[in-house]
Amino acid sequence: MVLEILTRAARLLPLLFCAAAADLPPGSRIDPTAERFPEQRLRSEIAGGRQSYLVALGNTAFSSPLLFGEPARSAGLSCNSCHVNGHNNREFHIPGHSARPGGLDPAGPLFNRAADDGVFAHVDIPSLRGIRFLAPYGRDGRIASLREFARHVIVVEFAGPEPTPEILDALVAYMNEFEFLPNPRLAGDGALTGPKSPAEAAGEPVFAARCAGCHVPGTAFSDGRAHDVGSDGRFRTPTLLNIAESAPYGHDGRWADLAAAVEGHAPLPAPDRDALLAYLEAIGGVEEPSGPATFRGEMAELATYVGLLDETLRRQDVPTTRFVVGTVQAELRRVRRAFPDGDAARLAARPDRRKRLPLDYAALEAGLEAVALRAEAGEAASAQVALDAYHDLAERMVANYPRPGR
Numbered sequence: 052m053v054l055e056i057l058t059r060a061a062r063l064l065p066l067l068f069c070a071a072a073a074d075l076p077p078g079s080r081i082d083p084t085a086e087r088f089p090e091q092r093l094r095s096e097i098a099g100g101r102q103s104y105l106v107a108l109g110n111t112a113f114s115s116p117l118l119f120g121e122p123a124r125s126a127g128l129s130c131n132s133c134h135v136n137g138h139n140n141r142e143f144h145i146p147g148h149s150a151r152p153g154g155l156d157p158a159g160p161l162f163n164r165a166a167d168d169g170v171f172a173h174v175d176i177p178s179l180r181g182i183r184f185l186a187p188y189g190r191d192g193r194i195a196s197l198r199e200f201a202r203h204v205i206v207v208e209f210a211g212p213e214p215t216p217e218i219l220d221a222l223v224a225y226m227n228e229f230e231f232l233p234n235p236r237l238a239g240d241g242a243l244t245g246p247k248s249p250a251e252a253a254g255e256p257v258f259a260a261r262c263a264g265c266h267v268p269g270t271a272f273s274d275g276r277a278h279d280v281g282s283d284g285r286f287r288t289p290t291l292l293n294i295a296e297s298a299p300y301g302h303d304g305r306w307a308d309l310a311a312a313v314e315g316h317a318p319l320p321a322p323d324r325d326a327l328l329a330y331l332e333a334i335g336g337v338e339e340p341s342g343p344a345t346f347r348g349e350m351a352e353l354a355t356y357v358g359l360l361d362e363t364l365r366r367q368d369v370p371t372t373r374f375v376v377g378t379v380q381a382e383l384r385r386v387r388r389a390f391p392d393g394d395a396a397r398l399a400a401r402p403d404r405r406k407r408l409p410l411d412y413a414a415l416e417a418g419l420e421a422v423a424l425r426a427e428a429g430e431a432a433s434a435q436v437a438l439d440a441y442h443d444l445a446e447r448m449v450a451n452y453p454r455p456g457r
């Protein structure tokens with residue numbers, strides 16, 4: 052009798068462990084904050100175009116927990132959790148695995164026990180803006196290509212299945228679109244333009260003499276080489292563009308602000324240091340670094356992902372159809388966490404709509420499921436009908452929240 056209970060319990064045990072592993076430690080913050088959503092500029096959109104199929108697929112994959120294995124997948128983690136809109140996530144924090152907000156130990160035991168190097172080493176999440184100018188990759192520049200880096204992240208760090216060549220191509224095509232946000236004060240060669248404050252003017256020659264050998268002015272302010280600047284190892288020179296809003300600094304976020312970063316390289320006489328700081332703030336500045344996330348913006352982004360389905364259905368590409376559907380379903384859950392009531396103020400005035408919203412989120416998820424199920428059954432035409440119904444519903448849902456900007 053006892054034996055029977057024990058064997059039954061033992062059979063249940065793996066299940067219990069699975070369930071526990073799916074949860075991140077209490078207090079984990081992996082979703083981007085809705086109040087401070089980094090702006091993003093894509094090359095094709097600047098050129099006035101739309102995202103190509105491959106870029107849109109990469110954009111979708113970048114937000115997809117389905118690339119990863121457990122527990123990252125069930126936790127809803129994606130590239131975009133950490134590299135929000137291609138930038139970083141200063142609030143990201145997993146108790147026990149992050150030494151401070153904004154990073155984690157990427158070779159720790161949490162996401163892939165087999166890849167745990169046994170050393171707790173917090174790494175600050177880097178921005179990926181301008182990433183195509185910043186090879187070789189990784190804080191220490193150990194990986195030559197973006198493609199290899201992406202594969203490494205998926206398979207090694209997050210225990211995901213081997214990605215298809217198309218998904219890797221798509222991720223690379225998407226990341227190659229990431230531009231630095233514009234800084235109207237900088238010319239293409241990295242020189243400050245327009246009127247300069249006395250401190251900025253004094254900082255420019257100090258920078259040229261003491262910093263420009265590694266932070267080479269120009270497209271990226273980096274020589275692409277690894278150096279030891281006294282921060283416990285050799286690291287690839289980071290860019291100085293768009294850094295005004297990306298504190299903390301250094302590979303492990305050891306420098307809380309720009310003053311600490313400058314001081315951390317080598318002590319300077321105070322006047323030089325103050326002038327350098329003024330100069331750094333000018334070259335690292337961004338016009339509009341971030342804004343609040345909006346329900347409309349989130350739904351427009353999802354519409355880009357869902358737009359892929361017209362093409363995947365036409366191609367009868369069932370695996371990609373399922374991948375896009377699964378990704379958008381996971382994203383809908385994240386959007387629902389960020390906007391549980393949509394535009395709360397407006398909904399408060401319309402109780403009938405408040406009641407409808409949760410239903411609509413569920414209906415969107417179910418509508419997409421119908422698309423995937425029909426595609427899997429080989430019924431492309433009826434999948435298309437389900438897709439049209441989804442579009443109608445999504446449009447009505449957005450129209451329910453008409454306050455401009457939200």
Ligand code: HEC
Binds near residue numbers: 133174179201
């Ligand atoms: C849990 C947070 C997290 C997730 C999820 C994540 N990254 Fe990263 N990413 C980091 C950190 C931390 C680093 C720095 C790691 C290092 O230097 O080894 C990094 C580095 C990178 C770099 C190199 C940047 C540089 O300046 O050299 C690229 C490219 C990159 N990630 C792409 C991705 C892609 C693609 C995904 C999804 C498949 C992804 N990341 C998912 C945290 C994350």
Ligand code: HEC
Binds near residue numbers: 277289309316327
């Ligand atoms: C020998 C090459 C070299 C020189 C010279 C140099 N740096 Fe750096 N700099 C680096 C490296 C490498 C790092 C990254 C260190 C790390 O990640 O721990 C870095 C990091 C930084 C950062 C932090 C950026 C970030 O996003 O984390 C700032 C700011 C910076 N340097 C400014 C300067 C200034 C100002 C000077 C001149 C006083 C200077 N550097 C001189 C190589 C150099």
